[in-house]
Amino acid sequence: MTFKLTRGRVPLLVSIPHMGTEIPEALRGAYDPRALQVEDTDWHLDRLYAFAHELGASVLQPTVSRYVIDLNRPPDDTPMYPGASNTELCPTRFFTGDPLYAEGSAPSAQVKLQRREQFWAPYHAALRGELDRLKAEHGWVLLWDAHSIRSEIPWLFEGVLPDLNIGTANGAAAHASVGEAVQAAASRAAGVTNILNGRFKGGYITRQYGRPAEHVHAVQLEMTQKTYMRESLPYDYDEAKAAKIQPVVRSMVEAAFEACSKLYG
Numbered sequence: 159m160t161f162k163l164t165r166g167r168v169p170l171l172v173s174i175p176h177m178g179t180e181i182p183e184a185l186r187g188a189y190d191p192r193a194l195q196v197e198d199t200d201w202h203l204d205r206l207y208a209f210a211h212e213l214g215a216s217v218l219q220p221t222v223s224r225y226v227i228d229l230n231r232p233p234d235d236t237p238m239y240p241g242a243s244n245t246e247l248c249p250t251r252f253f254t255g256d257p258l259y260a261e262g263s264a265p266s267a268q269v270k271l272q273r274r275e276q277f278w279a280p281y282h283a284a285l286r287g288e289l290d291r292l293k294a295e296h297g298w299v300l301l302w303d304a305h306s307i308r309s310e311i312p313w314l315f316e317g318v319l320p321d322l323n324i325g326t327a328n329g330a331a332a333h334a335s336v337g338e339a340v341q342a343a344a345s346r347a348a349g350v351t352n353i354l355n356g357r358f359k360g361g362y363i364t365r366q367y368g369r370p371a372e373h374v375h376a377v378q379l380e381m382t383q384k385t386y387m388r389e390s391l392p393y394d395y396d397e398a399k400a401a402k403i404q405p406v407v408r409s410m411v412e413a414a415f416e417a418c419s420k421l422y423g
Contacts, residue, residue, distance in 0.1 A: 159221070161281050163288060166216035169296035170415055171288050172207055173363055174304045175229035175281070176200035178220040185226065188263035190256075195391070196223045198253045200306045202395045206386055207304055209408045213415075215302075216288050220281055225249060225258060227273045229281050230303070230361035248273055255313035289367060289374060298373035300336075300418045302411055303363045308389045309382040315357050321385050321403075322352040322410070325360035325378035331368025332375035336417045340377055343413035347406040350385070373422065377414050379407065 177200045186194060210217050220229060224245075231247040245251065248270045250258050259265075265273070285301075292299040309319050322344045326337040337354055344352035360368070360378040368376030383389045386400040 160277050161218060161220045161284060163284050164211065164217045165288065165291075166211070166214045168214040168415075169292045169299040169418075170210075170213060170215040170302065170411070171285070171292060171299060172210045172215050172217045172302045172304055172411075173285060174200065174203045174207065174217070174219040175363060176224045176305060177203045178222045178224065180221045181223050181226055188259055188265075189225070190258060190260055192252070192256075193225055193258050196225060197391075197393070198224065199393070200304070201383065201393045202387055202400075203304050203306055205395060206306075206400060206404055206407065209404065210411070213408075213411070215411075216292065218281070218285055218288065220277070222277050227277045229278060230305075230363050232362045232366070233274055233278060247278070251313075253308070253311045253314055285363070285367065293374060298375075298418060298422045300415055301363070301367055301374065301376040302414065303360070303376065303378040305358075305361075305378060305380040306383045306386075307380055309384045319380075319382050320351040320353045320356065321382050322350060322406070323356055323358040323380040323382075324352060324354045324410075325358050325364055325380065326355060326376070327360045327365045327368060328355050331360055331364045331370070332377055332414075333370045333417070333421060335421070336375050336377065336414050339413040339417035340379075340410045343409045344406065346409070347403075350403070350406060375414070375418055379410065381407070 179196050248265050250264050324340050326332040341354045358380040364376045364378040385403040387395050
């Protein structure tokens, strides 16, 4: 199985598409040896979002690394942020811009198609199926797409990111009240910076599945890793930092859920 789905009891699905760390043995020889450390993983988010199970949410997470295939990119590999540096459906560069594969070993079109069918399609079938199940049962559903990233990556963005980057695809993926509620919850946290629809507005998952008119609302949170872990090797979880930011993230999820609940009485 290339993913794990835990089904919940409330209309909330937490997707964590970039937390996988596995590169199948058959593929490992094609990569630059540095890639085997999977440095661009969204580390420890299953641990940070452990509260999702307490809330009764469904949780979907992959086993495979984003270096194999990026589950938050469109199947046709259209760039998510035109004019900026982008990683592809089957990434060929680290977030630093360096080549991910050994020279001459980048995946061919046929290999990309195989990976899409083997890893991407099952994850999205599970995601769609769970959204449909929850909506059928409750009449509406909130999709929370959980991400984290190093706070400074010049190849992808200038300067230092805000701590909490909230994305609703400029309001297309969630009702305005949902985005506003999430940002209000983030803004109540002292010493924590946030932005709504800044550099990270939401990737493919947010944009594809967020359909407010159909009672499906999607929010992406791209949080800086310095808020809960070490951003360099060995990428370890920082208990003290996590204890401070985890309640903030939980309050943001709860605020989004409450805003959706109000929309549907």
